[in-house]
Amino acid sequence: MSLPPAAYDPREVEGPILESWLAGGWYGQPVLEGRPPFTVVIPPPNVTGSLHMGHALNNTIQDVLVRRARMTGRPTRWVVGTDHAGIATQNKVEQKLAAEGRDRHEIGREAFVEACWEWRREHGSIIISQLKQMGCSCDFEDEWFTMDPSYQKAVRKVFVDLFEQGLIYRGERIINWCPRCTTALSDIEIEHEELEGRLWRIRYPLADPAGDVDHLVVATTRPETMLGDTCVAVHPDDARYRALIGATVVLPLVGRRIPVVADEHVDPSFGTGAVKVTPAHDPNDFEIGERHGCEKVNVLTADARVTAEGGAYEGLDRYEARKRIVADLEEQGLLVSVDDHVHSVGHCYRCHTVVEPWLSDQWFVDMKPLAAPAIECARDGRVRFHPARWTGVYYHWMENIRDWCVSRQLWWGHQIPVFYCDSCGEMAASMEDLAACPACGGPVRQDPDVLDTWFSSALWPFATLGWPEKTPELDYFYPTTVLSTARDILFLWVARMIMQGLKFAGDIPYAEVIIHPTVFNAAGKRMSKSLGTGVDPLDLMEHYGADGMRFGLMLQTTGSQDIRFAEEKLAHSRNFANKVWNASRFVLMSLREDYEPGPPEPLTVADRWILSRLADLSQTVDVCLDADRAREAGAEPFQFGEAARALYDFFWSEFCDWYIELAKGRLAEGGPPGAAARRNLVFVLDRALRLLHPMMPFVTEEIWRRLPLPTEDRADSLMIAEWPRGLAHMRDPAAEASVGVLQELVTEVRAIRARYGLSPKARVDLVVRAAGADAALVEAQAHYLHELAGVGSLSVDPAAVRPACSAVGVAGSFELYVPLEGLVDFAAERERVVRDLGRAREDLERLERKLANEGYLAKAAAEVIEKDRAKAAELARAVVTLEAQAASLSD
């Protein structure tokens, strides 16, 4: 066998591994009755999208869970696909047309929709291939799109059922209107931003002056809407205006005579206490208008220009109209004052244009009946959020839910399956397209609007398993196991999936919801392609490997709200992959021709120690990644960062830095000790690779194949090898304690060597003062001290005194001396010893005070007290030792 390269090169390795995985048929697994499935649905990325850091993080999380579950033997299904993304896609295609000098109205609806499909064919697979590149083990054989024919059927069925049950209705309401996208938006598609605006105070003259009162003053942040004012409202108890209730004012610039009405909604303390009411352009004003029977005058067109109702201002853009109106009012002496005023302004979440509250006919879903069971399933614990604090956010939204405006004035999307008859006025929702009116047989036309994209994505967990058909997959894989997603779509998507799942699939869509941190850039800004503040995951994979990126992300995934991502953070993950590669290379190269696979042989304390540490690691990883195991252990589930850290520390610090180094001597010796060391190296490495695989699939798979360890279980791929279990019996606290002592001794001797700049080849003698069992413990480790600390002769003596010309050290409760003829800087040694002595005395005093405290002795846990006593005893010995050393050095 040729020697594998010393450096792991992801660029060379990942491609072929990926090919073999895709060809292997392991990604999506079939129904296997009798075994619990593990199902995840991917949050479907927009077809227009390409991989960003949020996807990289979220899909790493999902893949870690899916890969682990697959190894435990659960049939796994990770449903993948893309979202048609109504507005986003329509905007892209419109931009493309614009670049060609055309627009959608010119080519017509049919051709436009075809252009969208064309876009999808060209761009839709980009993000899917990027997921593959990351190593995501989705079921790519079963890729979904939210506009697939069967998916369209599911969407239509949900609409028709809701319609027939009276849960969908059409109505004229104030909705959020994006004048650039020219469509309605739901409330949660609006992004509010605090902006510095103005508060204008405007004089409205009374039609019939009463005494010396000939006007009142209203305050507004949007003066242009005055064109549509149909009354002025004051609070009924406001003494300033009581006499004016019922009076008539003449609307400036327009001349319309409008009443002054009394309404409880008015806050007398804001502005002037008198509100101009524009029922067609403000939700509150709409309500007031309804209560007082006021006219609704729409003064803005779909693209936010003034309508004919605006008289002289007709055709002006809303902001131009504002300027002109303010100027005209000022000229007429009706502008009382202008003040700065900070208020929050809604923007379109797709194009960031300021939205207009606008009166129009739209379709709404009655949400309260759907919300009730969705609240219930979280209350009774069937659905759990992680971190748990999101549960409260979810309740708050659900309990204050408002009806959902689901119609969009777009062409790309699921067209609303409602047919209107112009002859008899019939309105019918239908699963099949209607050619004639079911009531009168007259001609019908279909509603031209499409449904909110989120209406269809809400069905994702069951529509992708075949619903409304009763498929075996739906029966087996639904409800899904875990959903992992970003917090910004908790309401837009997650909450609605829960409502629709309960309503239509008859069960919750998933039991566990992971709300992962948001990825920000190093400056703490949201990563955004358009702003150029993002990091491209593809570049990261190029430089650090898919494993480096994945592991780096996992290390940073803690319970915190966000991740400030800086590229440098990935370097040590890439190095870690290389470390794993080299450790494996070492273990494999140390094996002999005659190696026979078999169970581990815990021959020495070092063997027992590493096996114990491995058992601990296995437990930690399971508790961090498996919700059931976490609950058994009373721990918070889904601790990706903690699992990654445990893997990293175990592999690098414990396995590489200590165990391999401890084993080297025996490997060179050969014989039964060497054979045992090989068995243990193979066993521990094998299990560690399995535990690492979900987070670092490529390097571990490459090792599995290229450096095949001779173990019993040799699956074709590490991906389907067995997940380690049943290691708990290897726990060995005594071995862990012994190796702890050894580590302290070695570290202390190394520190002495470093202090005096001894060459790595130079041997030193070591004198340790210890008695009884302690002495035996140290003596038993003579050869390790030899190998790891360059100790030549070791002498353990209960009455040892400092040899002349020796450096001194303390390791735990051991006092040790290293004779260094002619080398020792006594002044420096003394200074160090005195410093250590000071610290030890302080620590000891603090502990003694604590141990003398009656409250502490009465109330603290027995094991805590025991631990402190042991610690105090050790410190007391250290103080004695250091005092003696200090004294001996002062001669």
Place this chain on the structure above:
RNA sequence: GGGCGAUUAACUCAGCGGGAGAGUGCCUCCCUUACAAGGAGGAAGUCGGGGGUUCAAAUCCCUCAUCGCCCACCA
């Protein structure tokens, strides 16, 4: 207006009732036949301020400050 989160070593962040940790960076030494993308050693923090609970607080409670996010019919 309501709510949530953050504030720990120069930087980025873990830890969240009983010994202040990691990575990066920095200093010293070492190319020791797994790995220089490495090894060994080291310096570095009154855990944002102030109260409180407790035998014991970075960790729980209150409060203040700063930063970030979410929700809300803030004319």
